[in-house]
Amino acid sequence: MPHLRPTILSRYLLQGQLSARGCLNSRYRGYAIIAARTSRASAPTPGHARVRALHTETTSPAPTDPDAPVPGHVPLRKQLKDEAKRQKATGKKKRKNANNQVVDGWELTVGIEIHAQLNTAKKLFSGASTSFNDDPNTHVAYFDLATPGSQPIFQNETLIPGLRAALALECNIQQVSTFDRKHYFHWDQPSGYQITQYYEPFARDGRILLQPRDGIAAEDGGEGLSVGIKQVQMEQDTAKTLAQPGDVHWIDFNRVGVPLIEIITLPEIHHPATAAALVRKVQILLNAVDACVSGMEAGGLRADVNVSVRRTDDPAAPLGQCTEIKNLSSFKAVEDAIIAERDRQIAVLEAGGTIAGETRGWSIGSTETRRLRAKEGEVDYRYMPDPDLAPIVIGDDLVHHLRDTMGELPDVEVDGLMKDFGLTAKDALSLIALDGGMRIEYFWNVIDALTARLGPDALENQLCFQLAANWILHELGRLTSERSDDAAHDLGFTVEGQCERVPVDHLADILLYLHQHRITAKIAKELLWVVFRGRIPDQYPTVSDAIEQEGLWFHELSDVEYAELADAAVEGQDDVVKQFVNYRQYPQGKLMFLVGRMIRLGQEERIDPKNAERIMRAALEEKYVPAMAKQ
Structure with missing residues (x-):
């Protein structure tokens, strides 16, 4: 194997690359179509599917209807509205989230993995430009498609927003980091493996502070809490899959190779609302340092949560078996999915069952998580150092420069x-x-x-x-x-x-x-x-x-004119004025009733409601209430 020279990143080597945005369109256009031969009950694999790349100049070729519109990202608000309509049509009531942060006798433990698309011009290992909402398969390089003979070329500038994110999370930047291959087979991963940083990530040992104003659970106290960040690593994104009728899937390879960071927290969260608050806080931080392209609402940030429960009667007991809920796309989904999975695990354990280590899914509007597959482990992924990529050496001068200019x-x-x-x-x-x-x-x-x-x-x-x-x-x-x-x-x-x-x-x-x-x-x-x-x-x-x-300038009434209006408004309202007698603080509703009469009787365009209230209050205190009290 030829010797790979380390990629050395310093402030000076990246001068001019910190904010540059390039563009490289490939000749691939249109969707790749995967027609699954299997039923929906079993996940399609490469052996059960046929893949056909469409090299056409049309923008949205549908396999069944050439005039069909290209499906795009469905906004979260529309998803929630559609789900509310379905719930209403079926007569089901929306489950309330009040007082559901704890279950007596049980402790919840949550760890979170957040995947965020970095704000970069190029993909992680190719010169193709990052693309959002462009025609499908128009920003694809040979390496993105795992074309035989193509090689990864690390794009130095993609690390810059990742470093800013890690610094915002108070991480220690590692001087040397390496890339590894994580093997799994699916149509959204053309090479059969994902390049990530498993053994030597570029950042470790961070921390994020959550305060009550961030929306944490009340049970976490008035002082807030600090959640540890185990590591932050760079990795590739996968292709975008769009399900179609008839077990057909459209594949857009524009997203393959888009730079991601994966932020892995320690299992130090014990309440669902706090988990959602952490994801929200991370999104705000990444946006503040210009690290993340878009938030959860636009699909630029996704969260996986690891959930386990154990009884509180034995503090020395190990954490329970955890399950992972994948690809949560909103803060509400994070909280709701954790609550549902916690309750499911408790019900299983109280019935004498055991919790299986597995990957589960969640849909907006659901009340239960669903099983997707058995949980993969390190052995399943067969992690290995990537032989085509040299280590990255990050200079202290670059780190200091980014920290000093982060704002x-x-x-x-x-x-x-x-x-x-x-x-x-x-x-x-x-x-x-x-x-x-x-x-x-x-x-x-x-x-x-x-x-x-x-x-x-x-x-x-x-x-x-x-x-x-x-x-x-x-x-x-x-x-x-x-x-x-x-x-x-x-x-x-x-x-x-x-x-x-x-x-x-x-x-x-x-x-x-x-x-x-x-x-x-x-x-x-x-x-x-x-x-x-x-x-x-x-x-x-x-x-x-x-x-x-x-003629819209405000020509306000004089105090004398206000007083005359107050007298007119009080006239004939003895029953109302009686209610102000012996009150230390006047009933605001009745007071505003009289102010409203003032405004209706006068020239509204010349009346300031606050001054009208002041004059009416003075008239009542000095004239009408004392007179009524003597009667």
Whole structure:
């Protein structure tokens, strides 16, 4: 065997490759078709299937109907809606997840393996470009198809996002790592083995901190917990299989060889909600350091969970036999599948049975896991060092450079949002997590625009910034259809923090005028719709021009005019006023009833509800309630 020289990665050797994105299209187009001869009860194998590669220029050739559309990724929201409709049609009620984190007398233990697609331009071992939502089989190199004579060529830049992910997970970067072959046979793996890092991964011994605000189970305490990361390893992705009617499967090899990292946790999780919170936190971390292409909703991150149970009456007892649930594609699926498998194992053990080590599956809307196959072990996979790939040597200078340029991690940013802008933990987390990090970038740009308009008054700025966060979280979401599965696309968010449908400057103008009480909240929301529909600048050059031309500036009533309205609203409402007598704190519902009468009796476009409430409260306290108390 020829001597393989190690691949040495340093900051300087990768200069210019840290963010470069190349493109190499192959001549392979169309789907590969696998028609299984076996029944659905038995898994098809290469001996029971015929494989036909279609080298055609059509974009979506279907084996039975040439006009059939190409099946694509079904958005998670649509899956959940469809499942809800099926449950409703069958009369089944959705099972509640309340108070199901523990089962008396039993301890649950969970370990998680997370597979994330890295944000790279090239595949792991070929120059073919990574492809998402492109025509099938248009980004495939000879090595991706395991063509005889082809060799893997490690693409140095694919390691960079993996290193960023490992650093975000507080891992120790290994100076030398190697690649191994994991053997298994399936149509989605053309070579009959997957190249991974089993013996010497590039990162080990990390840790992820979970806090109560991350959504962990209450049983894990108010201080949160830390979960160990055993290792992070690089590996290839497999082909994408799309099931068709009649035991036919379409195979898209674009995904073969796409770089993945596998994040393996220690079995230190004991509650289903905490497991889901960990996967969510990992997704946020990977996105924050630009390591992961897309999240669970888009299929860019998948989780396998290992579940075992044991009785709590013997703390020294070993962990129970674990089962693995494969390819969970949502945070809810992680929690629900763990609950179902925990309950199944407990029922089996309480009935005197034993738990078999096996791989199980889960479908959205299910109440039980299902057996897929016996659990493979190290012997089954026949791990061996890959003879075609040299070791990777990672220079300390590269690691230091990536650590120094990684920026703030989500926990630090959430703490800053809460401290500097008075946001709740929920709002701060939502702002960071939405739209793949693009919405928080948009928020910062809006803050910069408002700061330039407001000046140095810190208190005034904070109140306006809180208003901005509320609008960016909630009001922008109301612009798109509730049935939308991709608000980021509908609104036109960009990675630079801009929004095509609601530009930063337009939203900053609306928020500034609203904050300064120069327009009402109702007018502000109408202006937001005007911007969203493109009427600025098509019809009006600026937001202020639209307000001026339509006469929308807020000319508020004077206190005298408010007082006159308060008198008119209270007139004839003695029964209501009586309910304020002897109250230390006025009944808010009745108070707002009277304020509502004020607004209806006056000019709504000139009334600020908060000031109307203030004047009504003063009128009741100073005039009407004392008079009623004397009667």
